[in-house]
Amino acid sequence: MTATLTKPVAGPRTLEDLLLEKRKFAPSKKFKDSAHANSEVIYKEGANFVKFWKKRAHELTWSKKWKKTLEWKAPFAQWFVGGKLNVSVNCVDRHLTTWRKNKAAIIWEGEPGETRTFTYQQLSREVNRFANGLKSLGAVRGDRVVLYMPMVPELAIAMLACARIGAAHSVVFGGFSAEALRDRINDCQAKILVTADGGYRKGHVIPLKQWADEALQEAPGVKKVIVYKRLSQSNPAAWTEGRDIDWNDLVREQSDFCKAENMDSEDLLYILYTSGTTGKPKGIMHTTGGYLTGAYATTKYVFDIKDEDIHWCTADIGWVTGHSYVVYGPLANGATTLMYEGSPDWPAKDRFWAIIAKYKVTILYTAPTAIRTFMKWGDDLPAKHDMSSLRLLGSVGEPINPEAWMWYRKTIGKERCPIVDTWWQTETGAIMISPLPGVTATKPGSATRPLPGIQAEVVDENGKTVKVGAGYLIIKNPWPAMLRGIYGDQERYKAQYWSRFPGYYFTGDGAKRDKDGYLWLLGRVDDVLKVSGHRLSTMEIESALVDNSKVAEAAVIGKHDDIKENAVFAFVTLKEDVSAAGGNRQAVIDELKAHVVKKIGSIARPDEILFTAELPKTRSGKIMRRLLRDVAEGRALGDTTTLADPNVVKSLKEKYEHLES
Numbered sequence: 034m035t036a037t038l039t040k041p042v043a044g045p046r047t048l049e050d051l052l053l054e055k056r057k058f059a060p061s062k063k064f065k066d067s068a069h070a071n072s073e074v075i076y077k078e079g080a081n082f083v084k085f086w087k088k089r090a091h092e093l094t095w096s097k098k099w100k101k102t103l104e105w106k107a108p109f110a111q112w113f114v115g116g117k118l119n120v121s122v123n124c125v126d127r128h129l130t131t132w133r134k135n136k137a138a139i140i141w142e143g144e145p146g147e148t149r150t151f152t153y154q155q156l157s158r159e160v161n162r163f164a165n166g167l168k169s170l171g172a173v174r175g176d177r178v179v180l181y182m183p184m185v186p187e188l189a190i191a192m193l194a195c196a197r198i199g200a201a202h203s204v205v206f207g208g209f210s211a212e213a214l215r216d217r218i219n220d221c222q223a224k225i226l227v228t229a230d231g232g233y234r235k236g237h238v239i240p241l242k243q244w245a246d247e248a249l250q251e252a253p254g255v256k257k258v259i260v261y262k263r264l265s266q267s268n269p270a271a272w273t274e275g276r277d278i279d280w281n282d283l284v285r286e287q288s289d290f291c292k293a294e295n296m297d298s299e300d301l302l303y304i305l306y307t308s309g310t311t312g313k314p315k316g317i318m319h320t321t322g323g324y325l326t327g328a329y330a331t332t333k334y335v336f337d338i339k340d341e342d343i344h345w346c347t348a349d350i351g352w353v354t355g356h357s358y359v360v361y362g363p364l365a366n367g368a369t370t371l372m373y374e375g376s377p378d379w380p381a382k383d384r385f386w387a388i389i390a391k392y393k394v395t396i397l398y399t400a401p402t403a404i405r406t407f408m409k410w411g412d413d414l415p416a417k418h419d420m421s422s423l424r425l426l427g428s429v430g431e432p433i434n435p436e437a438w439m440w441y442r443k444t445i446g447k448e449r450c451p452i453v454d455t456w457w458q459t460e461t462g463a464i465m466i467s468p469l470p471g472v473t474a475t476k477p478g479s480a481t482r483p484l485p486g487i488q489a490e491v492v493d494e495n496g497k498t499v500k501v502g503a504g505y506l507i508i509k510n511p512w513p514a515m516l517r518g519i520y521g522d523q524e525r526y527k528a529q530y531w532s533r534f535p536g537y538y539f540t541g542d543g544a545k546r547d548k549d550g551y552l553w554l555l556g557r558v559d560d561v562l563k564v565s566g567h568r569l570s571t572m573e574i575e576s577a578l579v580d581n582s583k584v585a586e587a588a589v590i591g592k593h594d595d596i597k598e599n600a601v602f603a604f605v606t607l608k609e610d611v612s613a614a615g616g617n618r619q620a621v622i623d624e625l626k627a628h629v630v631k632k633i634g635s636i637a638r639p640d641e642i643l644f645t646a647e648l649p650k651t652r653s654g655k656i657m658r659r660l661l662r663d664v665a666e667g668r669a670l671g672d673t674t675t676l677a678d679p680n681v682v683k684s685l686k687e688k689y690e691h692l693e694s
């Protein structure tokens with residue numbers, strides 16, 4: 034946590050360059066005239082944050098109004114205390130009494146090209162039937178249910194069904210390995226797992242059921258597995274009689290009415306695991322009333338969502354972005370959300386643009402990694418498609434460099450669509466820093482200002498406000514969608530987020546504030562990596578490496594990458610007997626990469642592995658990752674005076690330069 038702000042932002046520009054950025058784009062009159070928020074008044078309103086959020090929460094449907102808007106016993110917040118509501122009622126039932134009942138709630142496209150659409154009425158039927166199905170298997174309010182699914186509508190249906198019966202869901206991204214799934218199931222003590230026989234990605238089958246079966250060998254708490262059959266009959270999954278139930282068999286006889294549980298505002302809605310600075314992922318807890326208020330209000334104001342919109346957030350539901358902006362935010366607003374199962378380059382590199390043209394997408398929300406990749410693929414691909422339906426573009430997950438921002442604006446948005454660069458985290462539940470598209474003038478590469486009702490600031494080492502300049506990003510006041518802690522480990526919650534700057538929530542990010550008060554996010558200042566927008570911990574990958582019997586020690590860093598932001602670079606010391614035996618180095622590299630994939634998933638596969646007899650350490654034995662980054666990124670070595678043996682890192686640098694040349 035005491036790292037210094039040395040990392041440059043993604044892309045070729047440096048921090049200094051960023052502050053020289055002069056370009057500024059005000060909202061067009063046309064956009065402003067029809068926007069939900071179109072004047073500074075909303076920022077002024079946000080100054081009284083409790084009142085601001087109270088007003089937004091009133092737009093949801095509550096079965097019982099709350100007594101107190103905020104109960105803050107730092108660092109534990111309770112929002113809308115005593116209020117009762119159900120998330121599935123807010124995302125589905127309340128639209129059924131309006132004209133929206135026959136409106137498309139979810140439009141889905143599978144990677145092989147199938148389309149399915151669910152109106153709110155149809156969604157209601159599926160959610161209710163699946164909720165009854167869960168109950169028939171013994172699920173009750175207060176349980177945890179793990180969802181390990183491809184991007185199919187049934188994933189959203191399962192989430193809403195859990196919410197309906199008061200069971201917390203924990204979605205595990207389908208790219209995580211069997212072992213990662215096992216650890217998450219065991220940590221949250223789930224009794225039911227919902228999965229699929231598989232999904233499609235880049236034309237390949239992702240064998241989710243096979244991985245789930247492996248995970249379940251060491252997850253004895255799971256008694257029932259519901260399997261949604263996504264694949265064709267030619268790909269039958271192994272079946273455990275008595276434990277496995279076909280989704281369709283489960284729902285076939287169920288009634289399409291399931292009474293929604295009357296949940297307390299502070300009841301757990303979901304747990305989502307994310308990587309922190311230790312080897313063990315954290316189960317981030319989000320509760321009912323506050324989270325929904327955050328997801329609902331930010332979708333309304335940041336995406337300026339309207340009934341006519343087709344909202345496409347390209348994130349997988351396995352990440353928080355998918356929770357808030359594929360499922361809960363759009364549906365709570367009665368909007369139409371688009372879900373796409375597969376990869377942007379399958380069967381061709383213009384798949385996204387084809388989808389936009391086909392469904393007349395109006396709002397596109399994606400990650401800088403994707404934007405930089407599209408940029409590399411060239412302007413001809415988007416030019417082949419009519420994307421005139423687009424009216425708003427969003428970016429999330431990593432800092433966006435000004436070049437990519439400008440390309441997005443010109444080539445995709447045709448200089449007509451405002452761009453919202455949205456900063457937030459799994460922990461924050463909803464967007465925290467972003468332009469309001471009808472109010473805030475944007476600057477390429479800046480997430481601009483904290484949203485109304487959010488007090489984000491940049492502080493120095495001592496927690497003192499930095500008016501202009503670089504420092505650490507903190508949040509001063511509680512907000513409704515904030516995490517309520519780490520499942521089963523509230524001490525870690527306090528230590529992780531509230532100890533570095535007492536009284537403030539520490540984000541783990543560096544940021545710079547310019548003279549207009551605009552914020553420029555600089556990336557993580559701790560041991561968390563962003564690899565193609567996916568959040569990984571260096572420690573987690575190190576633990577996976579040392580778990581291999583050949584490895585004595587490992588240190589992992591994020592090497593700057595123009596497309597992915599971070600590439601995973603591992604420095605590995607092999608055990609002496611392995612080293613002495615010599616042998617085929619490439620074979621060992623391949624084995625270690627495969628080992629990390631087995632332990633975590635392919636998203637964590639190291640891009641580079643460099644063997645070294647020793648790692649650079651301080652006299653007290655701490656690995657100097659900063660110097661390892663210097664080696665990997667080809668920079669002159671920084672201060673080496675605290676090292677036990679400065680020669681270790683010098684020879685490592687020479688070795689890597691020799692390999693590179």
Ligand code: PRX
Binds near residue numbers: 557
């Ligand atoms: O470093 C920040 C980066 O992503 C981290 C949070 O990752 P995760 O919990 O996976 O959530 C990602 C999607 C909400 C942050 O600590 N980050 C997220 N959005 C931005 C960003 N960095 C810069 N600019 C952003 N817009």
